[in-house]
Amino acid sequence: MTTFNVMVPVAGVLSLPFLPLLHELIRRSDVAALPIGDGPFVDQALLAARWHDALRMHADDAPPADPSAAPPWHALGLLVRHDEEIRVLRHEHCDDVLYADRAITLDGGARAAYAFAEQRIDIHAGATIGMLAHASHIDVESAVLRGVVVGGTMYLHGAGGFVCLYGEPIVFGKAPELPAADTAGTPRRAVSLTRHFAKLPYRYVHGRYLLPCDVRLPAHTVVQGNLVVDGTLVLGDGCVLRGSVKAHRVELERHAFLHGAVFARDDVLLASGSCIDGVVSAGGLLRLTGGRIGAPGHPVSACARDVSVIGHACVHGDLVACRSGWFHASR
Amino acid sequence: MKNRRSVSLCIEGILLLIVLACSLAVRDTATRPAAAAVRVGMSAADAAGHSVRDAAPLAVRESTDANALLQTARADDAPITFDPDTLLMPGVAYLWLFTLLTCVYAARHYVFSLDRLFKPQHAPYQTITHGEWPRLTVFVAAHNEEAVVVDCLMALLATTYPRDRLTIIPVNDRSTDNTRALIDEVQALAPDLVKPFHRESGKPGKAAALKDALRFIRGDIMVVFDADYLPRPGLLKELVAPFFDPEVGAVMGRVVPQNADSNLLARLLDLERAGGYQVNQQARNNLNLVPQYGGTVGGIRKSALDAVGGWCDDTLAEDTDMTYRLLLSDWRTVYLNHAECYEEVPERWAVRARQLTRWAKGHNQTLLRYLGPVLRNPLLSRRCRLDGALLLGVFLMPALLAIAWATAITLYLLNGVNSTALGLLVSLFALFGFSTFGNFGVFFEIVVAARLDGRATRLRLVPVNVVGFCVTIAAVVSALWGLALDVALRRELKWDKTERFRRQLKPGR
Numbered sequence: 008m009t010t011f012n013v014m015v016p017v018a019g020v021l022s023l024p025f026l027p028l029l030h031e032l033i034r035r036s037d038v039a040a041l042p043i044g045d046g047p048f049v050d051q052a053l054l055a056a057r058w059h060d061a062l063r064m065h066a067d068d069a070p071p072a073d074p075s076a077a078p079p080w081h082a083l084g085l086l087v088r089h090d091e092e093i094r095v096l097r098h099e100h101c102d103d104v105l106y107a108d109r110a111i112t113l114d115g116g117a118r119a120a121y122a123f124a125e126q127r128i129d130i131h132a133g134a135t136i137g138m139l140a141h142a143s144h145i146d147v148e149s150a151v152l153r154g155v156v157v158g159g160t161m162y163l164h165g166a167g168g169f170v171c172l173y174g175e176p177i178v179f180g181k182a183p184e185l186p187a188a189d190t191a192g193t194p195r196r197a198v199s200l201t202r203h204f205a206k207l208p209y210r211y212v213h214g215r216y217l218l219p220c221d222v223r224l225p226a227h228t229v230v231q232g233n234l235v236v237d238g239t240l241v242l243g244d245g246c247v248l249r250g251s252v253k254a255h256r257v258e259l260e261r262h263a264f265l266h267g268a269v270f271a272r273d274d275v276l277l278a279s280g281s282c283i284d285g286v287v288s289a290g291g292l293l294r295l296t297g298g299r300i301g302a303p304g305h306p307v308s309a310c311a312r313d314v315s316v317i318g319h320a321c322v323h324g325d326l327v328a329c330r331s332g333w334f335h336a337s338r
Numbered sequence: 339m340k341n342r343r344s345v346s347l348c349i350e351g352i353l354l355l356i357v358l359a360c361s362l363a364v365r366d367t368a369t370r371p372a373a374a375a376v377r378v379g380m381s382a383a384d385a386a387g388h389s390v391r392d393a394a395p396l397a398v399r400e401s402t403d404a405n406a407l408l409q410t411a412r413a414d415d416a417p418i419t420f421d422p423d424t425l426l427m428p429g430v431a432y433l434w435l436f437t438l439l440t441c442v443y444a445a446r447h448y449v450f451s452l453d454r455l456f457k458p459q460h461a462p463y464q465t466i467t468h469g470e471w472p473r474l475t476v477f478v479a480a481h482n483e484e485a486v487v488v489d490c491l492m493a494l495l496a497t498t499y500p501r502d503r504l505t506i507i508p509v510n511d512r513s514t515d516n517t518r519a520l521i522d523e524v525q526a527l528a529p530d531l532v533k534p535f536h537r538e539s540g541k542p543g544k545a546a547a548l549k550d551a552l553r554f555i556r557g558d559i560m561v562v563f564d565a566d567y568l569p570r571p572g573l574l575k576e577l578v579a580p581f582f583d584p585e586v587g588a589v590m591g592r593v594v595p596q597n598a599d600s601n602l603l604a605r606l607l608d609l610e611r612a613g614g615y616q617v618n619q620q621a622r623n624n625l626n627l628v629p630q631y632g633g634t635v636g637g638i639r640k641s642a643l644d645a646v647g648g649w650c651d652d653t654l655a656e657d658t659d660m661t662y663r664l665l666l667s668d669w670r671t672v673y674l675n676h677a678e679c680y681e682e683v684p685e686r687w688a689v690r691a692r693q694l695t696r697w698a699k700g701h702n703q704t705l706l707r708y709l710g711p712v713l714r715n716p717l718l719s720r721r722c723r724l725d726g727a728l729l730l731g732v733f734l735m736p737a738l739l740a741i742a743w744a745t746a747i748t749l750y751l752l753n754g755v756n757s758t759a760l761g762l763l764v765s766l767f768a769l770f771g772f773s774t775f776g777n778f779g780v781f782f783e784i785v786v787a788a789r790l791d792g793r794a795t796r797l798r799l800v801p802v803n804v805v806g807f808c809v810t811i812a813a814v815v816s817a818l819w820g821l822a823l824d825v826a827l828r829r830e831l832k833w834d835k836t837e838r839f840r841r842q843l844k845p846g847r
Contacts, residue, residue: 028799037795040608049467213667213669214641235584251584253583253584285469308465
């Protein structure tokens with residue numbers, strides 16, 4: 008009897024997990040396949056262009072190409088405010104979709120969730136874009152952009168913040184006028200990486216140099232090869248590297264050039280006049296102080312946990328700050 | 339649908355009855371030595387205190403000759419004597435070793451789950467949407483896939499990858515159904531993009547077909563899909579983005595069952611896949627261990643493939659084989675949890691068992707080839723070596739578990755429990771035996787995956803996963819037996835195609 012008295016509650020407790028199971032077997036719930044949708048990987052420029060096309064058709068009262076597909080703002084329950092020019096006044100908040108045939112102006116402290124203009128959008132100090140903006144030309148003056156801003160050309164002045172920008176190009180501040188001595192450039196000499204790494208514990212495996220130490224490429228040289236560095240990689244003044252790199256930290260000194268992609272587990276730092284014309288991904292900080300990323304006609308993605316732009320910088324493509332993005336552009 | 343559900347319920351009921359019957363039988367066996375001791379005039383306490391050396395032969399003789407029960411045991415009476423000591427020590431050693439292995443695997447599962455729950459997740463390739471996209475060749479492996487191949491190809495035609503840099507090659511491997519005609523129909527829609535390769539003869543198997551198709555590759559990057567997969571428009575860019583990284587040799591995306599609503603098995607596999615990809619693969623990627631290239635929804639760099647010797651067509655798990663060859667050649671494989679793609683999972687247990695058998699056979703072939711090289715490679719980090727070795731053993735553990743059960747039960751019946759070492763072990767083994775039977779570590783992974791996916795109600799089915807583990811054990815034992823026979827008889831490996839259940843999504847097209 009004692010055994011029975013002990014076993015019954017034990018069996019009762021052990022059977023508890025099977026009660027929801029029985030319920031599920033008798034009456035099924037949540038059986039649909041896991042929805043995967045478009046995933047988090049969204050081409051923001053493409054998305055903004057699609058919104059813009061849909062707005063154009065909406066403004067022209069043209070029938071959509073796919074009648075079954077509802078315009079994107081319908082799903083969000085938003086209305087479209089269409090005009091020749093739209094001005095969002097100081098401290099006004101507008102949650103509708105703004106669509107202007109010419110220009111949209113956001114005065115100081117104004118907030119627009121969605122803004123699309125055929126020609127230009129001017130965002131004045133203290134104004135912000137909440138979700139998505141798209142125009143051929145976007146001018147930002149000391150604003151914190153909380154949404155995605157996509158423009159043909161985009162100019163940012165003063166100090167502010169951003170999350171995701173796309174432009175061909177995105178220009179921060181004005182380019183400084185360099186002294187003649189800087190721009191003339193010292194002649195560069197070609198260097199063999201195998202010879203340069205002779206004193207380092209490197210391995211050359213299938214077209215890549217694997218280095219378990221910090222590496223500095225000498226100034227005013229041209230080198231070629233893909234580098235995987237378990238440490239800091241520094242490209243000296245005026246050094247040109249043709250190849251992609253992966254390192255813990257990557258530093259480009261003045262006028263250094265990197266023709267390839269850069270992947271850093273930590274920071275990527277670009278000094279004045281330096282340039283990367285491939286994809287950039289940094290697990291830490293991406294700091295641009297006068298550097299350039301991408302090339303005209305060849306947009307690339309530059310993403311980092313934190314992005315900091317000081318002075319002048321130029322990016323062709325998208326610039327994504329996963330945690331925080333700040334700029335303090337020169338006037 | 340209703341019939342299917344009732345059949346599933348019946349199967350569940352029968353399995354529960356079997357488990358109950360087994361436990362009753364074991365209980366009866368366990369009480370027998372005490373009863374026997376009473377019958378031969380010994381007290382139960384004496385019997386319990388009897389040394390292992392004396393008690394075990396008695397138990398053996400009891401089971402073989404009923405008349406001997408009432409006679410005094412003498413060593414010279416029986417012409418053939420069985421000394422359990424010879425079995426005891428190796429058995430105990432094996433059980434300790436297995437328990438240790440189980441602890442290591444359980445710890446591994448918990449580490450992965452905790453990593454996914456609490457550590458910051460890194461996705462350095464997720465935001466790459468623009469760049470100089472390389473030339474890409476997509477191979478679609480198809481062998482008698484008339485039910486699904488068109489959907490896969492149409493989904494690929496809707497991709498956002500730059501068209502001028504894309505080539506789609508459906509690899510029609512000796513199909514005997516309408517696959518060829520269907521592929522040709524799709525090719526007519528996009529002749530510049532789709533370049534079919536109709537393979538008429540040659541060695542059977544996906545690896546052999548891909549090896550032959552490799553000569554048509556354009557560019558340095560290739561992505562492979564099975565014909566039952568439905569890639570969404572942005573998937574190709576997602577899979578190619580990591581190849582900008584010079585360290586990456588292969589990429590693997592996440593597989594999501596599309597037919598999860600069809601029956602109980604599909605739902606269980608949905609849970610299992612979620613645990614395997616959302617938690618296990620992603621955590622291995624986060625911890626810089628060994629994410630596995632899965633052979634489909636994945637890409638490979640051609641130069642890396644060439645560097646490691648191309649596709650290996652003498653194995654049933656060319657994907658695992660490739661993972662280890664890349665690992666040993668300093669190429670990194672990355673897993674992308676955001677690169678999701680629908681697949682079709684088996685809807686019948688027999689099909690699932692065959693699939694598991696094939697995987698187990700291939701995986702264990704890889705184990706035999708690469709366990710030594712991985713453990714000896716000084717260029718790999720220690721934790722990478724450990725994880726590589728543990729990953730190689732995942733299809734061996736169920737067989738080792740089956741042996742452990744047999745050993746434990748044998749020792750138990752021989753009254754070996756009376757030894758202190760084994761007595762302690764049995765308690766521990768009982769705990770871990772059950773936990774491995776339904777491996778709590780794996781369960782925990784599944785629970786974490788369901789939470790991360792936001793589908794908690796699916797967890798009601800978790801206890802039924804025990805059935806899935808039983809099938810895995812049976813399939814792995816069968817696979818190992820088959821592998822041993824293949825080696826002994828020098829038989830050629832047989833590729834077993836997984837049966838498809840989906841019909842074409844839009845028959846009109």
